[in-house]
Amino acid sequence: MNMDNRIQVSGIDIEWKLEDGRCTFEKLPVVMIWVDTSLAGLFSGVQAMVGTPRYLLALQSEGRKSVEEDWKVLSQFPDFHDGFKAMANIAAVAGWGEWHLVSLHPEKRECCFRIKHAWEGAYQKALGVCWGSGFLAGKMAGYCTKLFGTNCWADQTAFIAGGDPYDEFVVKPSTRSIELEMENLLATDEATRADMAVALRRLEKEIAERKRTEGMLRESEKRYRAIFEGAVEGILIARLDTKSFIYANPAVCRMFGYSADEITALSVGDVHPPDALRGILRDFEGQSHGRKQVVVNAPCLRKDASLFYADIVFGRIVIDGVECNLGFFTDITERKRAENALQKAHKLESLGVLAGGIAHDFNNLLMGVFANIDMARSRCDPDEEAIAFLDEAMKVAARAADLTKQLLTFSKGGAPTRRTGHLAEMAKETARFTLSGSNISCDFDIPEDLWLCSFDENQMAQVVQNIVLNAQQAMPMGGSIRIGAANLSLQGGEHPSLGEGEFVRLSIQDSGVGIPQEMLQKIFDPFFTTRPKGSGLGLATAYSIMAKHEGHIDAESEYGKGSSFHIFLPAARKDSASLKAAEETVRRRSGRILIMDDQDFVRTVVGKMLTDMGCTVVDARDGQEALRLFTEAHDSPDPFRAVILDLTIPGGMGGKETVREFRKVDPAMTVIASSGYSEDPIMSNPEKFGFNASIRKPYTERELAKLLNALLGESK
DSSP, rough: OOOOOOOEETTTEEEEETTTEEEEETTOOOOOOOOSSOHOOOOOHHHHHOOOHHHHHHHHHHHHHTTHHHHHTTSSSSHHHHHHHHHHHHHHHHHHOEEEEEETTTTTTEEEEEESHHHHHHHHHHHTTTOOOOOHHHHHHHHHHHHTTSEEEEEEEEEEETTTEEEEEEEESSSHHHHHHHHHHHHHOTHHHHHHHHHHHHHHHHHHHHHHHHHHHHHHHHOOOOOOHHHHSEEEEEETOOBBEEEOOOHHHHHHTOOHHHHHTTTTSSSSHHHHHHHHHHHHHHGGGGEEEEEEEEEEEEEOOOEEEEEEEEEEEEETEEEEEEEEEEEEEHHHHHHEEEEHHHHHHHHHHHHHHHHHHHHHHHHHHHHHHHHHHSSSOOOOOOOHHHHHHHHHHHHEEEHHHHHHHHHOOOOOOOOOOOOHHHHHHHHHHHHHTSEEEEEEOOOTOOOEEEOOOHHHHHHHHHHHHHHHHHHOOOOOEEEEEEEEEOTTTTTOOOOOEEEEEEEEESSSOOOOHHHHTTTSSSSSSSSSTSSOOOOHHHHHHHHTTTEEEEEEEOTTOEEEEEEEEOOOOOGGGOEEEEEEOOOOOOSSEEOOOOOOOOOOOHHHHHHHTEEEEEEEEEEEEEEEEEEEEESSEEEEEEEEEEEEOTOOOOOOHHHHHHHHOOOEEEEEEEEEEEEEHHHHOGGGGGOOEEESOOOHHHHHHHHHHHHHHOOO
């Protein structure tokens, strides 16, 4: 038999091996069908036994019987066209040919079907006969009987066996029925009943095999649908010619925020931003050549116009003869956020290297300027005209010191010097001072039972000041700022950037112009600013400070409706009564103090401060000289009461090494670490390295006096 045993369905080559009953998909065996003889031999034998009319009626009867199972598929669709298309896909893979619904007239209750490559017509054509495709006629008539709710009959109007390119059936309501036709035929020749029974049994066996194949195909379809519907990745199928979507799985609907019906009414151009569309379409067009494409970091538009990023893997498939693009979408928004955070950390680290290289020398210079101005001012009569100029000089020097502190925050050694205290009180004082004289009002919502925190007051004041200044600049015509605080107990994973534990959240909200969404992700980047006179360090500094405090800062904003910044700090449980600071008043004291610093002007100005307090000062240039002086004084009647050691001595022994030698001589000596910068964490944790305390350059006479009061007791 020379029938064509090969078809293509949805781009898949399907072939039947009639000699041994095998069926292959893309040359891989998937279903085994058993036949005991060739189709031509089987059906020509049946026809010869019972005659053509009875033979066709038997096939029609079997075709009708198969309708009940088929209708379970058809009835799942609200529209008969869609249901018939689904049934046609199953029939094509099962080897029943290519089915087409040519026309449907509900008002006339009439349908026209065309079927190409049907097996009945194929084997009849091979035998050189044309009896008609009875089985298919019974199926089509059965479908219409279900559809119209009345008995229908199929008249075959075109025949493959007769040379036509397809079998065609016109189905309409009729009083003819298979049972009545069978009875009329059998009544004319009783002898054929037994022959027909034998033929029907053999035919039913073949039909059962085909039904089994159809059932397996239906199960396969269910499995593939379950895989698509349950996939974590988003799946979108679009036509190559129109670029319109024809299928979307639930995962991709969740990604884009559309329902399945909404997204299948869109095309590729509707789900990507205009500035990225050209590249997306270029990759999409590449599928017409059957190439696989991978697009990384593809920007995608949700229904609410927000942006997310996805990696997309493209593949070409054919569905119902239409070339399509199959796209697998993986939402990488969180991964991209993590990558941005890592890049931000690298930027901060690079800036830290720069800051670390200049901070020590710069703060030494500031120490000379700052302290001398402070001392000159303290020696002037309050009524002198010079006081005003010195006050201005102090303000400029203080601004320079603040800038240095910001740079130090990025450096490896910029660890915070923490003390337990009230975060909200610091925020109140800083906000009021920053907004003094402005047209901005500030309201506070602070609970009385707010937990304490361990933090560097100077650094956290920078955070609040930078946020408040940004808010002020966002409201040039005036406005309001609201500062609130709350206690939070977070579970693991509750906040993406914080672990489990107790935190204090400080929220600063303004009524300004807001921040556009495309800029919101960049506001913590170093040197990013939208203001002509801005440095771009304010929020980057805040971000780095919070990271060094094991806390976090984030922002939310709606353009035109203001911005909110949220600061999270780990809570510290400590009695508030223990937080009273030492008195800052500069009073007279006595005793010898040793100063070690490599800069002459630093030794000079600190010496003057201590002399004014009543102390006797001895100075040294490096650790070796300091150790010699310290050892000599230790055995004398007038030993040193305290030592101030600079941590960094270029080419000599610095404070870290010197204090270890001091402890060998006198473990109880009061030793203070002093530095403008150090890569070691000595300034934030001096006790761990053998010091009693630390003081950062530049500092004033009052700050030094406060520290000595705390370490040596009140002065007289």
